[in-house]
Each structure stands twice: as structure tokens, then as C-alpha cells.
Amino acid sequence: MMVGCPSAYAVQPDEIMSDPVKEARARDLSRELRCMVCQNQSIDDSDAPLARDLRLLVRERIGSGDSDSQVMDFLVARYGEFVLLKPRFTPHTLLLWLLPPLALIGGGLALWFYSRRRSNAAAATDPSLLHLTEEEEARLQRLLAADAPDKRA
Amino acid sequence: MIAEAGHYALVLALGLALIQSTVPLLGARWGDHALMNVARSSALAQLLFVAASFAALTMLHVMSDFSVVNVFENSHSMKPLLYKITGVWGNHEGSMLLWVFILALFGGLVAAFGNNLPLSLRAHVLAVQGWIAAAFYLFILVTSNPFLRIASPPIEGRDLNPVLQDIGLAVHPPMLYLGYVGFSISFSFAVAALIEGRIDAAWARWVRPWTLVAWIFLTLGIAMGSYWAYYELGWGGWWFWDPVENASLMPWLAGTALLHSAVVMEKRNALKVWTILLSILTFSLSLLGTFLVRSGVLTSVHAFATDPARGVFILLILCLFIGGSLSLYAWRASALKQGGLFAPISREGALVLNNLFLTTACATVFIGTLYPLALEVVTGDKISVGAPFFNLTFGPLFVPLMAAMPFGPLLAWKRGDLLGAAQRLTAAGIVALVAIAVVWAWTYGGSTFAPLAIGLAVFVVAGALCDLAERTGLFRVSLGVALRRARGLPRATWGAAFAHAGVGIALIGIVCETTWNSEYIGSMMPSDVAKVAGYQLKLDGVTQRQGPNFREMIAQFTVSLDGEKLSVMRPSKRDFTTRGSSTTEAALLSRGASQLYVSLGETTAGAIAVRIYHKPLVLLIWWGPVLMAFGGLLSLSDRRLRVGAPKPAKAARALQPAE
Numbered sequence: 001m002m003v004g005c006p007s008a009y010a011v012q013p014d015e016i017m018s019d020p021v022k023e024a025r026a027r028d029l030s031r032e033l034r035c036m037v038c039q040n041q042s043i044d045d046s047d048a049p050l051a052r053d054l055r056l057l058v059r060e061r062i063g064s065g066d067s068d069s070q071v072m073d074f075l076v077a078r079y080g081e082f083v084l085l086k087p088r089f090t091p092h093t094l095l096l097w098l099l100p101p102l103a104l105i106g107g108g109l110a111l112w113f114y115s116r117r118r119s120n121a122a123a124a125t126d127p128s129l130l131h132l133t134e135e136e137e138a139r140l141q142r143l144l145a146a147d148a149p150d151k152r153a
Numbered sequence: 154m155i156a157e158a159g160h161y162a163l164v165l166a167l168g169l170a171l172i173q174s175t176v177p178l179l180g181a182r183w184g185d186h187a188l189m190n191v192a193r194s195s196a197l198a199q200l201l202f203v204a205a206s207f208a209a210l211t212m213l214h215v216m217s218d219f220s221v222v223n224v225f226e227n228s229h230s231m232k233p234l235l236y237k238i239t240g241v242w243g244n245h246e247g248s249m250l251l252w253v254f255i256l257a258l259f260g261g262l263v264a265a266f267g268n269n270l271p272l273s274l275r276a277h278v279l280a281v282q283g284w285i286a287a288a289f290y291l292f293i294l295v296t297s298n299p300f301l302r303i304a305s306p307p308i309e310g311r312d313l314n315p316v317l318q319d320i321g322l323a324v325h326p327p328m329l330y331l332g333y334v335g336f337s338i339s340f341s342f343a344v345a346a347l348i349e350g351r352i353d354a355a356w357a358r359w360v361r362p363w364t365l366v367a368w369i370f371l372t373l374g375i376a377m378g379s380y381w382a383y384y385e386l387g388w389g390g391w392w393f394w395d396p397v398e399n400a401s402l403m404p405w406l407a408g409t410a411l412l413h414s415a416v417v418m419e420k421r422n423a424l425k426v427w428t429i430l431l432s433i434l435t436f437s438l439s440l441l442g443t444f445l446v447r448s449g450v451l452t453s454v455h456a457f458a459t460d461p462a463r464g465v466f467i468l469l470i471l472c473l474f475i476g477g478s479l480s481l482y483a484w485r486a487s488a489l490k491q492g493g494l495f496a497p498i499s500r501e502g503a504l505v506l507n508n509l510f511l512t513t514a515c516a517t518v519f520i521g522t523l524y525p526l527a528l529e530v531v532t533g534d535k536i537s538v539g540a541p542f543f544n545l546t547f548g549p550l551f552v553p554l555m556a557a558m559p560f561g562p563l564l565a566w567k568r569g570d571l572l573g574a575a576q577r578l579t580a581a582g583i584v585a586l587v588a589i590a591v592v593w594a595w596t597y598g599g600s601t602f603a604p605l606a607i608g609l610a611v612f613v614v615a616g617a618l619c620d621l622a623e624r625t626g627l628f629r630v631s632l633g634v635a636l637r638r639a640r641g642l643p644r645a646t647w648g649a650a651f652a653h654a655g656v657g658i659a660l661i662g663i664v665c666e667t668t669w670n671s672e673y674i675g676s677m678m679p680s681d682v683a684k685v686a687g688y689q690l691k692l693d694g695v696t697q698r699q700g701p702n703f704r705e706m707i708a709q710f711t712v713s714l715d716g717e718k719l720s721v722m723r724p725s726k727r728d729f730t731t732r733g734s735s736t737t738e739a740a741l742l743s744r745g746a747s748q749l750y751v752s753l754g755e756t757t758a759g760a761i762a763v764r765i766y767h768k769p770l771v772l773l774i775w776w777g778p779v780l781m782a783f784g785g786l787l788s789l790s791d792r793r794l795r796v797g798a799p800k801p802a803k804a805a806r807a808l809q810p811a812e
Binding site for chain 2: 011012013014016031032034039040041042045080081082083084085086087092093095096097099100103104107108111115118119
């Protein structure tokens with residue numbers, strides 16, 4: 001299944017920061033950053049040497065007092081948008097972010113119009129469909145009468 | 154000899170597929186029964202020859218015949234027998250052979266058990282199967298022949314990728330392919346219906362069991378793959394939103410939607426055109442999955458193939474079948490009569506809502522997976538779309554879907570009573586609120602989102618139970634009567650309840666694992682103790698061992714809780730000399746549905762790097778899908794589907810003379 005990167009052994013003991021709050025921030029950021037030599041692995045999961053360098057870099061920036069967004073900006077400036085596992089909302093990712101909600105809204109609207117058109121059309125063209133004929137009514141009564149004993153059991 | 158025989162059998166299978174794809178169509182056109190029946194015999198013969206070809210490749214692998222390129226590149230004489238066999242499909246060529254083998258298997262099943270199908274429908278269905286089969290035989294024979302020889306055979310093989318040397322390879326790909334390829338049957342039925350221009354409730358009744366079979370296998374296949382990744386890759390992740398995982402998730406989402414819309418079609422004769430479209434889309438997504446994995450276009454961790462010829466060939470197959478079937482749909486769908494009106498609040502309406510959310514979820518995965526590719530082709534910009542994106546877009550779609558799920562089965566067909574359904578779900582709602590309160594109080598100060606998600610999951614499970622209680626009249630009538638009614642309920646009803654509960658169970662597992670996972674990362678020396686989630690793990694020592702084709706370093710941990718010894722865990726690291734790579738074999742200790750997870754890292758100066766996780770209720774993530782598949786099986790055993798067609802089978806047989 002997963003091939004390509006060496007068997008994973010992500011965050012190493014010697015990387016962990018002494019301040020647990022900062023370490024937690026580093027871990028959260030690491031999950032949003034891509035190991036660029038692996039396929040679709042975050043640097044938090046990857047064992048590649050590059051991922052380790054990036055993890056250390058993230059911790060170094062956090063250690064020197066950067067905010068989360070400053071760390072991200074720094075990494076994007078250095079490695080490009082490719083490093084982000086969650087692309088930023090920019091003109092060239094507009095479709096990526098907007099298509100899923102548009103699909104939902106569009107599908108919902110299409111359904112709404114469709115059901116309205118169909119029920120209108122059915123009501124307009126063939127009102128007799130909505131009412132039983134006398135013959136059908138009589139047959140229904142017969143069937144109900146025949147079924148009744150079963151239902152009570 | 155064996156390799157040549159296998160190759161020849163495959164060529165013959167191609168010939169049979171070509172006959173199967175043309176003659177029955179002519180027969181259907183001319184109304185000639187003998188020609189239509191060619192479909193049946195050629196499908197069975199094709200299965201026979203592909204099976205022979207597959208058996209030949211398996212024998213070559215078992216015998217370690219290194220004069221065959223495929224065996225040389227993916228096998229080793231010292232490899233255990235199980236992995237010699239599973240190694241057959243642990244590579245590109247072999248896995249494609251498995252793909253066509255399963256395709257022929259499904260075709261053969263339709264041929265063998267499709268006696269109650271109208272003759273022309275069966276002829277059309279098998280002909281479409283023949284087209285797909287012929288395209289893939291050609292693909293294998295032209296670009297990926299597994300039977301190629303080497304002029305001067307080497308003595309030893311290059312061994313199979315160590316990560317694949319696992320029981321997971323024996324189960325995961327065959328299951329997944331049974332699912333992927335199983336959807337070809339609903340595709341063929343859909344195309345056959347479009348060609349014939351005729352579709353009715355009986356059609357849905359024939360298609361549903363096949364779709365269900367494929368869905369069950371795909372569900373289990375994905376769950377199995379996820380568990381395999383979880384224990385094999387060594388960091389306890391179980392879903393990575395990897396393009397190849399997405400490739401299997403998309404047909405699953407579309408297939409789940411198809412299952413539900415087929416119900417509407419069968420019961421109410423509505424949503425016909427939509428069901429046909431979903432059948433086409435589901436299999437198209439399976440083909441797309443095959444393309445993404447096999448062409449290497451994503452340079453994914455799963456890709457074996459780097460040869461562009463293969464990619465182009467599969468892309469051609471993809472365009473031909475998807476484009477062809479969609480054009481046919483655009484052309485002929487209007488010929489199919491619409492039936493069955495229903496109000497928005499009704500069982501049909503609920504199932505339409507289910508379809509809307511499932512297909513949107515599927516579209517989200519589709520966009521997320523292919524957008525980076527498209528962007529790179531168009532603008533040259535490289536971006537990544539990973540787990541954080543999908544969690545943010547895919548997750549919210551499942552919230553309304555799951556909130557609506559318990560209401561669906563409680564609504565009546567045609568026109569439902571939402572208030573009445575809500576009243577009958579009061580108990581489930583109360584249970585869910587209690588669950589939220591309890592979890593919130595217990596984890597006070599922690600995540601606010603997790604208790605709500607647990608509440609939603611509990612609502613789904615309790616809702617499924619409510620539905621059963623409502624139908625059997627439990628708590629309203631005497632227990633004996635309720636039990637009798639429970640026995641009388643259609644199996645499909647039980648199946649739906651189990652499957653829906655399975656979704657809730659899986660969500661509980663997912664929320665617990667992602668929110669309350671605790672971990673320990675550190676270097677340990679022998680007799681050091683690590684504490685995780687109340688458990689103490691003492692490193693007893695590290696030993697070396699020689700395996701059949703690897704060397705192994707095993708660490709032994711004694712696990713104790715409150716000073717009481719529970720068990721021993723032995724994680725290890727294996728080094729495979731032939732490929733010069735290593736794998737981590739994590740040790741797992743299950744405590745109820747929770748697990749302790751230990752994996753090893755590098756050793757430095759006598760100390761060994763260790764990762765220990767406590768994953769609460771993690772096993773529910775996989776019990777959920779197993780429950781879903783069990784529900785599917787129950788539904789499959791429903792008398793209605795076993796009987797199959799409304800027409801008695803005997804009468805149909807009597808009309809056909811000997812073939």
C-alpha cells in the first residue's frame with residue numbers, strides 16, 4: 001500500500017520542545033504542512049529527513065516567538081504554496097473551495113425546482129390521477145376488508 | 154510452458170470477450186434466441202480461461218520461476234508461501250490480472266444465475282460486460298503482460314516490497330476489487346436498460362442485490378485497508394486522504410447513494426433516470442480509481458506503474474466508457490418514463506436528500522483529489538490538498554446527513570409525517586442529549602465539539618434502535634408478540650437498521666480516537682518505564698531474531714495498570730536485506746474497543762526511540778463498517794431479493810430450449 005517514504009517514525013524524542021504549550025502548537029502546525037518529498041503525508045507523520053528539518057524549523061520559529069501565522073508565512077515564502085496541506089483561499093484555489101458548497105446549493109435548488117415543476121405539471125395535466133375512480137374506490141374497500149383480520153393478529 | 158499457457162489463455166479470453174461483446178447484441182436486434190444465448194456460454198468460457206491464466210501466474214509465483222519478469226521483480230525464493238501467493242497481485246501486472254479475473258467472475262455469475270432475467274436484457278448486460286473485459290484484456294496484453302520472460306534467468310528474485318508482506322495484502326486488494334469491479338454489473342444493467350429503452354421496478358430488483366454485493370465488499374475492503382495502514386505504517390493513522398484512498402472512497406459514496414436510490418426505484422418506480430445515472434457514475438468512478446492508481450499520474454505512494462503508455466491506454470479506456478455511457482445516457486434517458494410522484498416530506502424525499510449529500514460529498518472528494526492535477530496542468534502552479542482541507546469540507550456534509558438518517562426509515566412512502574417521525578424519535582433524542590451531557594461533564598474544559606459529535610452518533614444508533622422498536626411494537630405489546638413481529642420483519646429492514654447503526658458506531662470511534670488520543674514519545678533504555686493514560690509500560694529488553702527473509706529487532710514491554718501486570722507487548726523493526734528497506738511492526742493491545750499501540754524507531758547508544766499511544770475506542774472505527782457490511786448481508790438475504798424477479802424462474806426456463 002504505502003510505499004515511497006521510509007517506514008514512518010514521525011516526531012523524534014529529541015525534537016520535542018520543553019514547553020508543552022509550544023510543543024502542542026508545533027504539532028498542530030505540523031499537521032497542516034506537507035512533507036514535500038512524500039506523497040500526501042504531513043511532516044508530523046513523515047519520517048523523511050526533510051520532514052524532520054521542517055519540524056525543527058517550525059519549532060525554531062515558535063521558540064523565537066513567532067505566531068502561528070508568521071510561521072506559516074515564513075514556510076510558504078520559503079517553499080511555496082505546495083507546503084500547505086490546506087490551500088489558502090486565493091484566486092487560483094477559488095474553484096476548489098467554492099465548488100463543494102456550490103454543488104450542494106445547486107443540487108438542492110435543482111431538486112426544488114424539479115419537484116415543483118413535476119407536481120405542478122402533474123396537478124395541471126391530470127387531476128384525475130390524484131383521485132380514485134369509483135371502481136378503484138370499491139376495489140380498495142374490498143381489499144381493505146379482506147386484509148383487516150390479518151392486520152389485527 | 155506454464156507462462157506461455159497462461160498468456161495463451163488470456164488471448165483466448167480476449168477472443169471470447171470480443172464474441173461476447175458483439176454476437177448477443179446482434180441476436181437481440183434480430184430476436185434470435187440462439188445468438189442471444191451465446192452471451193451466457195461465452196461469459197462462462199471466458200471466466201474459465203481467465204481463471205486458468207490467473208492460476209498459471211499463481212503457479213509461477215509459487216514455484217519461484219525467475220525466468221518470468223513479473224516473478225523475478227516481485228518475489229524471492231525465501232518468501233513465505235502466503236506472500237508468494239499474495240505477491241501475485243502485489244504488483245501492477247498481477248493486480249490487473251486479478252481485476253479482469255474478478256470482472257469475468259461477476260460476468261460468469263450473471264450468466265449462471267441470471268436465468269430469470271429476460272433473455273434480451275441478459276444478452277445486453279453480458280455484452281456490455283464483454284466490452285469492458287475486452288478493453289482491459291487488451292490493456293494487459295499490450296502494456297502490462299505478466300507472462301514476459303527474461304532471456305537469461307537470474308537465480309534469485311528481487312523480493313516483494315516489505316510493506317506489502319502482510320496478511321493485509323491477502324485480503325485488502327481482492328476485497329476492494331470485488332467492490333470496484335462489482336459495480337460493473339450495475340453499470341452494465343444501466344447501459345443495457347438505455348439500449349433497450351425500457352426500465353421498470355423489476356430491473357431495480359435485479360440490480361439491487363448486485364450493487365449490494367459490490368458495496369459490501371467495497372465497505373469491507375476500505376475498512377480492511379484502513380486497519381492495515383493503521384497497524385503497518387507505525388504512527389497509528391487510519392485515514393490519510395491519500396489520492397488512492399480517495400479513489401476508493403468515491404465509488405463507495407456513489408455506490409451508497411445508488412443503493413438508496415435503487416430502493417426508491419424498486420418500491421415506488423421513481424428516480425429511474427437518476428438511478429441509471431448513478432449506476433454509470435459509480436462504475437465510472439471505479440474506472441477513474443483504477444486509472445489514478447495504475448497510471449501513476451498522482452505519483453502516489455500507491456503507484457506501481459511509471460510507464461506513461463499504460464496511463465494513456467487506461468485514460469483512453471476511461472474516456473471511451475465514461476464518455477460513451479454518458480452520451481448514451483444523454484441520448485436515451487429521456488425515453489425512460491418517469492413514475493411515482495411524492496411529496497418532499499416522504500421516504501422518497503429522505504432518500505433524495507441522502508443522495509444529494511452523498512453525491513456532494515463524493516464531488517468534494519473528487520474536486521479535492523483532482524484539483525491539484527488540473528491546476529498544475531493549466532497554470533503550472535503546484536498546490537497540495539490534504540487532510541485539513543477534506544476535514545473542513547467533507548466533515549460538515551456528514552452532519553446533516555447523519556442528523557436526517559434516523560428520520561428516513563420512519564417516514565411513510567409518498568407522503569410522510571415529519572412531526573410523527575420526530576415524536577417516535579423522542580427516546581433517541583433524549584438518549585443523545587444525555588450522552589452529550591455526560592461526555593461534556595466528563596471531559597469538562599476539553600473540546601466542545603467532541604461531545605456534540607458523540608451526541609450525533611448516539612442519536613444515529615439510538616434512532617436505528619427506535620425504528621426497530623417502533624416496527625416490532627416493543628414496549629407497547631407483550632414481549633412474545635414483539636418477538637414474533639421481529640421475526641416477521643423483512644431482513645432488509647434489519648439490514649438497514651444495522652447499517653445505519655454502523656455509521657453511528659464508526660463516528661463514535663472516529664471522534665474518540667481523534668480527540669482523546671494520548672501519546673508518549675521518548676527514548677527508552679531497558680527497564681525504563683513509560684506512562685500513558687494510566688498504563689505503565691516497562692521496557693524489558695531488546696532481542697534480535699532472524700526471520701525467513703528479514704532480520705528483526707524485537708523490544709519487549711510489560712504492560713501494567715495500577716501495579717497489576719496485564720500483558721506483554723512485542724513491537725519490532727524488520728530489515729529486509731534484498732530490498733534494503735525496513736518495516737515497523739507495531740504491537741497492539743486491545744482493551745475492550747480501546748487499544749494500546751507501541752511502535753519502535755531508531756536505536757542510539759543503547760536507547761531506543763519509542764512511540765506509545767493510547768487510542769480510546771479506536772476499534773469502533775472498523776466495527777462500524779463491519780456492522781454496515783453485516784447489515785448489507787442481512788439485506789441481501791431478504792427473501793424478496795433471493796427470489797429475485799417477480800416472474801417465476803421455471804416458466805422462463807421452460808421457454809428456452811437447450812443451449
